[in-house]
Amino acid sequence: MKGFMRRRRVWRRVCIYPTTFIARLIVLLVGAVLIAPLAVEAQQTGKVARIGYLSVGSPTGTDANLRRAFSEGLRDLGWIEGQTIFVEERWAEGKFDRLPELAAELVRLKMDVIVAAGAVPVIRAAKQATSTIPSS
Numbered sequence: 519m520k521g522f523m524r525r526r527r528v529w530r531r532v533c534i535y536p537t538t539f540i541a542r543l544i545v546l547l548v549g550a551v552l553i554a555p556l557a558v559e560a561q562q563t564g565k566v567a568r569i570g571y572l573s574v575g576s577p578t579g580t581d582a583n584l585r586r587a588f589s590e591g592l593r594d595l596g597w598i599e600g601q602t603i604f605v606e607e608r609w610a611e612g613k614f615d616r617l618p619e620l621a622a623e624l625v626r627l628k629m630d631v632i633v634a635a636g637a638v639p640v641i642r643a644a645k646q647a648t649s650t651i652p653s654s
Contacts, residue, residue: 566601566602566603566604567597567602567603567604567630567631568603568604568606568627568628568629568630569603569604569605569606569629569630569631569632569633570605570606570608570624570627570629570631570632570633571585571588571605571606571607571608571632571633571635572608572610572617572620572621572624572632572633572634572635572640572643572644573585573607573608573609573610573635573636573640574610574612574614574617574636574637574639574640575609575610575611575612575635575636576609576611576612577607577609581609581635581636584635584636585607585635588633588635589605606624606627606629608620608621608623608624610640614639617639617640617643618643618646618647620643621634621643621644621646621647621648622647624644624647625647625648632644632647632648
C-alpha cells in the first residue's frame with residue numbers, strides 16, 4: 519500500500535502541472551490568433567503609400583510587362599494597389615525629351631517614392647527632378 523500511495527503522489531504531480539501548463543498554452547495561443555488580425559488591420563489603416571512609376575515606354579508595349587511584374591512583386595510582399603498603396607503612372611511613350619517633365623509632375627504630386635523603370639535616362643530624369651523623394 520505504501521508504494522501505491524507514493525506512485526499516486528508522483529502521478530498527481532506529473533498530471534496536474536502539465537495539464538495546467540497545456541491549458542495556459544492553449545489559452546495563450548487562442549488569444550494570439552484572435553488578436554493577430556487586429557494588429558494587422560491597425561498597421562494597414564495608416565497612410566496609403568504613394569508610388570510614382572516613370573517609364574520611357576508605353577502602357578501597351580513591352581514595358582507593360584515590367585509594370586505587371588512590379589505590381590505582382592508588390593502583391594507578393596502584401597501591398598495591394600488601391601488599398602495599401604497608390605501607384606501613379608507616367609509613360610513617355612518613347613519620347614526621351616518628355617522624361618524631365620513627367621518626373622517633375624510626379625514630384626509635384628508629392629509621391630513617397632519614384633520608381634524609374636527602364637533605361638538610364640529615366641533614372642537620370644527622376645534624380646534631377648528631386649533630391650528629397652527616393653527614386654530607384
